Amino acid sequence: MHNGTPSGTESIRAQNLSRVLTLLHRRGPLSRADLTRLCGFNRSTVGALVAELGELGLAYETEPPALKRVGRPSPLVHANNRIAAISVHPDVDAVTVGVVGLGGKVHRRVRYDAGSLPSVTETVNISKAVVEGMQTELAGMTRVIGVGAAVPGLVNSTDGSVLLAPHLQWANEPLAAALSTGLGLPARAANDANLGSLAESLFGAAVGASDVVYLNGSASGIGGGAMVGGVPLRGAAGFAGELGHTVVTPGGTPCHCGRRGCLETEVSLGRLLALLGLDHADQDQLEDAMTQNSSPALIAEANRQLDLLAEALANFVNIFNPGTIVLGGFLGVLHSFVPGRLESGVSAGAIGGLGSKVSIRRAALGTDLLLVGAAELVFSGLLADPASAGSL
Template identity: 50%
Template structure:
């Protein structure tokens, strides 16, 4: 076994591999070398590279010593792993600034700015395309309005046009990993087939494949709210929370995403989390899904825009309009009505999932911002004791970036799972 140890330093036992680097050393002590030794070491190296890149991706720049502490790997292994990630062009390494101490400072490892993904979000009135870095920061965003609800082929063509424009302005030495799509509808996660996007009128549309065909880039699609949940969990209000439910409200209705034990809960086909189609009013109107009184029929952005006199493209101004509404005004009355219906849905969420955190995005966040006490009181009064005791309700922290970041996470998946193979296979 190898490993240099100083007082108080944790050292993970590793096996000597004379012909390989420290990055190829296994984390599982006590196993004898066998005929599959090379394959096993390669899997361990792949896992170690993914772990280090994942930490830098979600947590930002970290020192080598910080990575050593976070992973439990020894210093030489971390040095080798970081060196390989630098060679792959996925991270950069710099000396820390402003330090004045004895000894060699630990280099700072950060996501490379050259690594980006495109994010696409088709809606009933527009297609939005963004450029998102490996650091989770939205670099650029372009929203193209449509004359009507776009077909899948029209949305793909418009998205490809914007992708080409944005790509022309990127660093020519950069690395585009692919395209991630946040779709307001049911998406089969394994193939990107849009099974049903009712507001868009899409049924069994292979949108991921269509977009890949016109952009020439690997493309993955998923439900928009599920991706919003992932974005908030990794970069926003849900950081450090293992059990959360995210609800997103937009022009195409209300969707939800669930994380359990830190992992997305998607169901067998990728359709889980349709909280917008839970019952909140048994005397309500018929929903497009065929049921009666769904949350999505009782709570809607269109009604809020209408009562405030805002146009569809002014949705970002809802916050100020709802908060400024005088008590008893038509706006305040509509806010109270929608908040009460939302409280019923959140009661169901609390009783079903027992989450630590509920995150509200889009116009649902605006509703919460306008009447936070009313919403919390409504949920608390209706949810079961125990589950309701510790749950917190907060607004999404990423604002309009949430779906761009979430869609990009879908595009980054292969890279984060196997960095070396993703880069060399590109």
């Protein structure tokens, strides 16, 4: 008698579907032969799984490019990037909203500059208005399955409530619930730096790396995270990775956390924007402005910030011994502005020669980084159990 729980065979099938769709999502188009090799399944099993994913609307096949070899080439299997998520990133100077498809494909990104700190209500209203203005893109989607939010603060991952986002002046705010009500879709939220780290590990500069330190710099400050042995460092309460509150200038600029001279107060986007005469800028706009207006004062400030960042990174190398450090947001722009300075500082500051062995990379996903990370919140359930979505 069927009791509503999956049988052993159904459970194995669900796991196998998950394995194939997750590979397509993370690695891009793969041939059936690739899937057979990567999954360890036989060809008929892979064929059946690909066919089922096709029936569910989650994958499709195309003819492979012509190859000069004997035999019929295997068709390419693609995750359906028209299965989409709405991503939302509130910050002190803007709310950015995107449409992201399976495979990390960003179909559209809109940055709405805010004149003042956006409240949760304003964040929801802005997101709703931007989504309504994206009807052309959304009409081309097979289905939008949820909303993911990347928040510069401490977030309860269970219910998506924001415990504290000091730069936004949010405390105990039910963000995910408010977004769900406003946009009419299931919604989840998490810390922006953790999501950025996840996105770079899946699609960017940290693919294949097991020991990584990630730092993201935005108008809100500097957030971070560490992956140790392939496992994200979470902490007892889930809030590990506040690397922006490492003190780099004892007795320096007061920080909202109550200390002085924290990394995020001494290395800040605001200091750069002030020298450029700008009120706000995303990282592309910042990079253009710094390239075109590289005054002696700007170069001096960039060098100062890079030297302090190098001091913090040397500490992180000594603590975590990462193989890779990934820098997102304005930190990546700084790194590119004066090539080599950061590497020299970290190499000189880390013990035992560890600093010369670590690879310091700019985040590969650029301005799409946090949108791609937020979308992973939405896609995680679908990837875990593709059949649960029903036919899309």
